[in-house]
Amino acid sequence: MRRICVVVASRANYGRVRSLLSAIENAPGLSLQLIFGASLLLEKYGNAAEQVEADGFTADKRLFYILEGGTLETQAKSTGLGIIELSSAFAELKPHAVVTVADRYETLATAIAASYMNIPLVHIQGGETSGNIDDRVRNAITKLADIHFVATEQSKKRVIEMGEDPKYVFNTGCPSIDLLASQNIEVDEDQLAEIKGTGHQIDWRAPYILMVQHPVTTSYGDGFGQTQETLKALRKCNNYQKVVLWPNIDAGTDDVSKALRVFKEDADGEGFSYFRNFSPLLYNMILANAACAVGNSSSFIREGSFLGTPAVLVGDRQISRETGKNVLTASYQAEDIFKKIMRQVMTPERVSEKIFGAGNAGIKMSELLTSLNPLKSKL
Secondary structure, three states: OEEEEEEEOOHHHHHHHHHHHHHHHHOOOEEEEEEEEHHHHOHHHOOOHHHHHHOOOOOOEEEOOOOOOOOHHHHHHHHHHHHHHHHHHHHHHOOOEEEEEOOOHHHHHHHHHHHHOOOOEEEEOOOOOOOOHHHHHHHHHHHHOOEEEEOOHHHHHHHHHOOOOHHHEEEOOOOHHHHHHHOOOOOOHHHHOOOOOEEOOOOOOOOEEEEEOOOOHHHOOOHHHHHHHHHHHHHOOOOOEEEEEOOOOOOOHHHHHHHHHHHHOOHHHOOEEEEOOOOHHHHHHHHHHOOEEEEOOHHHOHHHHHHOOOEEEEOOOOOOOOOOOOEEEEOOOHHHHHHHHHHHHOOOOOOOOOOOOOOOHHHHHHHHHHHOHHHHOOO
16 A cells, blocks of 8 residues: 655645645545644634534644744744655655645755655646745755656656656646535535625625735735725725635734734725635635635636636736636735726626646545556655
């Protein structure tokens, strides 16, 4: 039995690998080892680990390695702590391969720990571009990885151009699309009623705009003003409720959070609902039924293109990404953001595009993890 260890370190992380976890559990030749780590375990970010467990997955290890502060320094130190904690966990679990996802500092910690312990590393979502520090982190992980499960043909080409062996680079699509392909995305008021937010009492049947805006590491210190501009634009969207999701844990998170708190206390912020976390299934439902998605989340590009959800990408966090027809870009100026939102909510029809896969990535990945010769040769 081949032991495959997957590290889930954030709420977004989990959404990316949920279908893969199920596929590994159901594969006859594979045994799933699961590590919960970083912000996935923190109450401040919604304790998303509870949602993972509610879906039937059990952690073999729970690792705390995030320093408070939300600064560049704490981000770097958390990476180092992650390497220490993950190395100890890998030594105990003795996996045959480690799976890591995308381009975050938690992902880099996983890659370094596995590589130095001579454990085959499988990287999901390599070869993509976004235009900020994530590119450097993602490319560093690509060079550490043994097996590459990329999400698009362009990404596959980039990974091979980086010098990786084409025999070990596979366009599987993105496993987050698997949930969308099999999920009923119509509004389920009973399920959505279980989500506890603050502010405006959202009516999920009435039109709403979804805001997800994260800090941008390369413009650290500017998050407060950047977020204010987006909120100013949304305040002008009088005919729409606003659903606001709290930011991720990247450096600068406190600046974005402060902007949300200040705005929330403003009497002019009526009509805004604030949430710390959604499960992947509920997030998909909310994204699918939004009149428009606004901010800088890669989900607007990835899941959004499959759903055809109109989106406005604010700023440069995703500036170099492959995007579908559902996306418009805007500067950090409120007036520009507002104009783009108005264009998007008037979109006559939604076009689904399969840029990031057709919904069978998890199965493809589990089959490759079972049969890959490169993996066998390193056992």
